[in-house]
Amino acid sequence: MDSKSITFFPEQASSIAGTVDNLYLFLVLISAFFSLLIAGLIIYFAVKYRRRSDADMPVPAHGGLLLEITWSVIPLGISMVIFAWGASIFFTESRPPADSMEIWVTGKQWMWKVQHMEGQREINELHIPVGRNIKLTLTSEDVIHDFYVPEFRTKADVVPGRYTTEWFRPTKTGKYHIFCAEYCGTKHSGMVGAVYVMQPADYAMWLTNGGAQGSMSQRGEALFQQLGCVTCHQADGHGRCPTLVGLFGKPVEIQHGQVVNADASYIRESILYPQAKIVAGYEPIMPTFQGQVTEEGVQQLVEYVKSIGPKDTTGAGAPTPSPLTTGSQPGTAQQRATNPTAITVPGKR
Amino acid sequence: MITATPTQHEPKNYINSDYGIKSWLLTQDHKRIAILYLIVVTAFFFLGGLFAVLIRIELATPAGDLVDSNVYNKLFTMHGIIMVFFFLIPSIPAILGNFLIPLMIGAKDLAFPKINLLSWYIYVAGGVFTLYALMRGGVDTGWTFYTPFSTSYSNSYVIATGLGIFINGFSAILTGLNFIVTIHRMRAPGMTWFRLPLFVWAHYATSMIQVLGTPVIAVTLLLLILERGLHIGIFDPALGGDPVLYQHLFWFYSHPAVYIMILPAMGVVSEIISCFCKKAPFGYSFIAFSSIAIAVFGFLVWGHHLFVSSQSVYAGMVFSMLSYLVAIPSAIKVFNWTSTMYKASVEMSTPMLYAIGFIGLFTIGGLTGLFVAALGIDVHVTDTYFVVAHFHYIMVGGAIMGFLGGIHFWWPKITGRMYADTWSKLSAIIIFVGFNLTFFPQFILGYLGMPRRYHVYPPEFQVFNVLSSAGASILGFGYLLPFCYLLYSLKFGPKAPANPWGAVGLEWQTSSPPISENFEVTPVVTQDAYQYSTREEVKVG
Numbered sequence: 001m002d003s004k005s006i007t008f009f010p011e012q013a014s015s016i017a018g019t020v021d022n023l024y025l026f027l028v029l030i031s032a033f034f035s036l037l038i039a040g041l042i043i044y045f046a047v048k049y050r051r052r053s054d055a056d057m058p059v060p061a062h063g064g065l066l067l068e069i070t071w072s073v074i075p076l077g078i079s080m081v082i083f084a085w086g087a088s089i090f091f092t093e094s095r096p097p098a099d100s101m102e103i104w105v106t107g108k109q110w111m112w113k114v115q116h117m118e119g120q121r122e123i124n125e126l127h128i129p130v131g132r133n134i135k136l137t138l139t140s141e142d143v144i145h146d147f148y149v150p151e152f153r154t155k156a157d158v159v160p161g162r163y164t165t166e167w168f169r170p171t172k173t174g175k176y177h178i179f180c181a182e183y184c185g186t187k188h189s190g191m192v193g194a195v196y197v198m199q200p201a202d203y204a205m206w207l208t209n210g211g212a213q214g215s216m217s218q219r220g221e222a223l224f225q226q227l228g229c230v231t232c233h234q235a236d237g238h239g240r241c242p243t244l245v246g247l248f249g250k251p252v253e254i255q256h257g258q259v260v261n262a263d264a265s266y267i268r269e270s271i272l273y274p275q276a277k278i279v280a281g282y283e284p285i286m287p288t289f290q291g292q293v294t295e296e297g298v299q300q301l302v303e304y305v306k307s308i309g310p311k312d313t314t315g316a317g318a319p320t321p322s323p324l325t326t327g328s329q330p331g332t333a334q335q336r337a338t339n340p341t342a343i344t345v346p347g348k349r
Numbered sequence: 350m351i352t353a354t355p356t357q358h359e360p361k362n363y364i365n366s367d368y369g370i371k372s373w374l375l376t377q378d379h380k381r382i383a384i385l386y387l388i389v390v391t392a393f394f395f396l397g398g399l400f401a402v403l404i405r406i407e408l409a410t411p412a413g414d415l416v417d418s419n420v421y422n423k424l425f426t427m428h429g430i431i432m433v434f435f436f437l438i439p440s441i442p443a444i445l446g447n448f449l450i451p452l453m454i455g456a457k458d459l460a461f462p463k464i465n466l467l468s469w470y471i472y473v474a475g476g477v478f479t480l481y482a483l484m485r486g487g488v489d490t491g492w493t494f495y496t497p498f499s500t501s502y503s504n505s506y507v508i509a510t511g512l513g514i515f516i517n518g519f520s521a522i523l524t525g526l527n528f529i530v531t532i533h534r535m536r537a538p539g540m541t542w543f544r545l546p547l548f549v550w551a552h553y554a555t556s557m558i559q560v561l562g563t564p565v566i567a568v569t570l571l572l573l574i575l576e577r578g579l580h581i582g583i584f585d586p587a588l589g590g591d592p593v594l595y596q597h598l599f600w601f602y603s604h605p606a607v608y609i610m611i612l613p614a615m616g617v618v619s620e621i622i623s624c625f626c627k628k629a630p631f632g633y634s635f636i637a638f639s640s641i642a643i644a645v646f647g648f649l650v651w652g653h654h655l656f657v658s659s660q661s662v663y664a665g666m667v668f669s670m671l672s673y674l675v676a677i678p679s680a681i682k683v684f685n686w687t688s689t690m691y692k693a694s695v696e697m698s699t700p701m702l703y704a705i706g707f708i709g710l711f712t713i714g715g716l717t718g719l720f721v722a723a724l725g726i727d728v729h730v731t732d733t734y735f736v737v738a739h740f741h742y743i744m745v746g747g748a749i750m751g752f753l754g755g756i757h758f759w760w761p762k763i764t765g766r767m768y769a770d771t772w773s774k775l776s777a778i779i780i781f782v783g784f785n786l787t788f789f790p791q792f793i794l795g796y797l798g799m800p801r802r803y804h805v806y807p808p809e810f811q812v813f814n815v816l817s818s819a820g821a822s823i824l825g826f827g828y829l830l831p832f833c834y835l836l837y838s839l840k841f842g843p844k845a846p847a848n849p850w851g852a853v854g855l856e857w858q859t860s861s862p863p864i865s866e867n868f869e870v871t872p873v874v875t876q877d878a879y880q881y882s883t884r885e886e887v888k889v890g
C-alpha cells in the first residue's frame with residue numbers, strides 16, 4: 001500500500017461495494033445541489049439586496065404556506081428515496097446467503113483470531129477465496145470491537161457474550177485492510193490486519209499448508225470427550241441430559257413452554273450459562289463451563305453439535321428462517337443472542 | 350469584567366452597581382451569572398481546544414510519535430467530554446440565554462434567581478470533579494463511555510469523570526427548568542407566545558430536552574459507576590449484563606443532546622439574520638414550531654447510532670426513517686433563513702458573517718446527516734472519520750458559529766463596548782476557512798475507511814490528515830483572535846449605544862449595559878416581534 005495517486009474511494013472488492021458507492025454518489029450529487037443552491041441564493045441576495053444607505057428599507061414578504069409546504073415536501077420525498085435505497089442495501093448486507101462459507105472470528109484486546117472450518121487458524125489475517133459468499137460469525141473475549149473491511153464496505157460490531165455475523169462476497173483478489181472500528185482501549189489502532197482474497201485453487205492450497213490438526217468439528221468432538229460432556233449427553237438419548245444428535249437448528253421446548261431455536265448462540269449459552277434455558281423435562285443439573293473452555297473451544301463444540309445435527313439440512317428440511325414469521329433477524333449482522341441463525345450446509349465439507 | 354472606571358457621569362448599570370468579588374460570586378442577577386458562566390465556559394473551551402491541537406499535531410504523521418497510545422486516547426476522550434458537557438451544552442443557553450431571556454420577554458430576572466446561581470455552582474463543581482480526574486491521569490474511554498470497556502477494562506479515572514458529568518447534569522436541568530418557568534410566567538404585559546423572539550422559542554425547546562433528557566444520562570452514568578465500583582452486573586456480559594443496553598441509554602440522551610447544542614444556535618441565527626436584513630424572519634411560526642418539532646422528534650432517533658451494534662435489522666430501519674423525518678424541520682429553517690434575505694436590506698456586519706457561516710456549515714453538516722442516516726452507507730462510514738466530520742460540522746461549525754455570532758451580536762449590550770470591526774470580520778472569515786480545511790478532508794478520509802480514535806494509521810491516509818491538521822492550525826488561530834480583540838474592547842473599545850444595530854427586540858430598548866433591574870419601567874408589548882419599518886407589503890404564495 002504505497003502512497004499512490006490520491007483517490008476518494010477505497011477499492012471496490014466486494015459484491016456490494018459498487019451498490020454502496022452508487023448511493024453515496026447519488027447523495028454527493030444531492031448534497032452538492034442543495035449546498036450550491038443555498039450558497040448561491042445567500043450570495044446573490046447578499047449582493048443584490050445589500051444595504052446601500054441607512055434609508056434603505058426592505059420589502060417585507062409574508063410567509064407563504066404554499067412555499068413552506070413545497071420546501072418541506074420535496075426534501076421529505078428525496079429523503080424517503082434515500083431511506084428506501086439505504087435500507088435495501090442494508091437488508092442485503094444483513095442476510096448471509098444460505099450457501100455461505102462459514103468462518104469464525106474472535107476479537108480480543110488487541111488481535112483477531114480466525115478459525116476456518118477445516119481447522120486452519122490464523123491471527124490478524126483472513127484468507128478467503130474470491131467469488132464465494134463468506135459468512136463470519138464474530139464474538140469477543142473482552143470488550144466490544146468491530147470487524148471492518150473498507151474495501152468490502154461492511155463492518156459489524158463484535159460483542160462479548162453474543163454472536164454477530166457479517167457476510168460479503170469478495171470480487172477481486174488482493175490484500176485488504178482489517179480495521180477494528182469500535183474503540184477498544186490502548187491499542188485500538190493496532191488491532192488491524194489483512195484480508196487476503198485468493199483464487200479458489202490458491203485458497204485450497206493454502207488450506208492444506210496450515211498443518212491444522214483436524215477440522216473444527218473434530219476438535220469439538222475431542223473437547224466433548226475431554227470435558228466429559230459425553231457422559232450426560234449420550235447419543236442414544238438415555239443419559240441424564242438431552243441428546244445432541246439431530247439437535248442443531250431445530251426448535252427446542254424449554255421451561256414454561258417456551259420454544260427456542262437450537263442455533264449457535266443457544267449452544268454457546270447452554271455451555272457457559274446452562275441455567276439460562278432448561279430443556280423441558282430435564283433437571284437443571286448441568287454445571288457451567290466458564291473458565292474451562294475458551295471462546296474458540298465453544299466455537300469448536302458448536303461445530304461438533306452442528307456436525308451431528310439433522311442430516312437433511314440442505315434444502316426443504318432445514319428450518320428456513322424467515323424474518324416475518326420468526327419476528328427476528330436470522331443470520332444477520334444484527335443478530336441477538338437468542339435469535340436463530342441462518343441455515344448451514346454441513347454437506348459441503 | 351473590568352470595564353471603564355466609573356465617573357460622575359457614568360450611569361448605573363448591572364456591572365458597576367456593586368463592586369468586589371463577593372458581589373459577583375453571590376449575585377442573583379441573571380446578567381452577572383451569565384458573565385460568570387462566560388468566564389468558566391471560555392476557559393473550558395480553550396482547554397478542550399488545546400487537546401484538539403495536540404490530537405491534530407499527532408495525526409499529522411501516520412506513526413504515533415508525539416504521545417503514546419494511552420495518552421492519545423486520553424486526549425480525545427478529554428477533548429470530547431470537555432467540549433460536549435462543559436462547553437457546547439452550557440455555552441449559548443447558560444451565557445446568552447441567561448443574559449437575554451429576561452430582557453427579551455421584558456422581565457426583571459429569571460423566575461428563580463437563587464437556583465440560577467446554584468446552577469452555576471453545580472456546573473463549577475462538576476467541572477472541578479472532571480478536572481480532578483484529568484489531573485490524576487485522565488480517562489481513556491472516549492466521551493461515550495462504552496461498556497464493558499468503561500466498567501471492567503479501562504484503567505483510568507472513569508468514576509471521577511462520570512461523577513463530574515453526573516453533577517454537571519443537574520446544572521443543565523435546573524437552568525432548563527428556570528427557563529421554562531420564566532418563559533411561561535414572567536412575560537411582560539402584551540408579550541404573547543407568538544410575539545416571542547425566535548431565540549426564546551429555541552431556548553424553550555432546548556430547555557424541554559434538558560429537563561427531560563438529562564436525567565437519563567444521569568441515571569445511565571450512575572449505573573455505570575455502580576457496575577464499575579461495586580461489580581453489579583448491568584452492562585458487562587461477564588457479570589450477566591448487556592453491553593448494548595448501555596448504548597441505548599447513552600444515546601437516548603446523547604442524540605437529543607446534539608439539539609441542546611444546535612437549537613440555541615439556531616435561535617441566535619434567527620435574531621441576527623432578522624436584524625441585519627431589517628425585516629421579520631420569513632415564516633416566523635414555521636421556524637418556531639420546527640424548534641419544537643426537533644425537540645420532540647429528537648428523542649425518537651437514538652437507535653441510528655446502533656446500526657452495526659447488533660441491534661435488530663427492523664429497529665435499524667425504523668430509526669433510519671425517523672432520522673430522515675427529524676431532518677425536515679432543520680431544512681425548513683434553512684430555507685426560511687435564506688428567504689428572509691430576499692428583498693431585504695442586508696448589512697454584512699460581523700454577526701451576519703457568523704450567521705451566514707452557520708448556515709453554510711450547518712447545511713453541509715445536515716446534508717451529510719442524510720449519508721449517515723442511510724443504513725447501507727452508515728454500515729461503511731460509521732465509526733470512521735466521516736462521522737467525526739459530520740458531527741463537527743453540526744456541533745463546531747453550527748454551534749460555535751452560532752455562539753460566536755451571538756457573542757458578537759450582543760457584546761455591545763452585555764459589556765457596553767464596541768469591538769474592532771475589521772478584526773472581527775477577518776476572524777469570522779479565518780474561522781470559516783480554517784474550519785472547512787480542518788473537517789472537509791475528514792469526510793474523504795472516512796469514506797476511504799480511516800476509523801476514528803486511531804492513534805496510528807496506514808500511510809495512505811496521510812495526505813488528508815495533513816490537510817486537516819493544517820486547517821486546524823488556521824482554525825485555532827481564528828478562535829484566538831476574538832478572545833484578544835474582545836478583551837481589548839472591554840477597556841479600549843468605544844462605548845456602545847443602547848441599540849447599535851438598529852434592532853427592534855426589547856433587549857435593545859434598555860441601556861447598554863442594562864441596569865440591574867433590566868428596565869426602568871416594565872415594558873408593555875403592543876406588537877409582534879421584528880416590526881421593522883418597511884416599504885409596501887408584498888404577498889408571496
Ligand SMILES: [Cu+2]
Pocket residue numbers: 145146180181182183184185187188189191
Ligand atoms: Cu478497537
Ligand SMILES: [Cu+2]
Pocket residue numbers: 603604607650651653654
Ligand atoms: Cu444521533
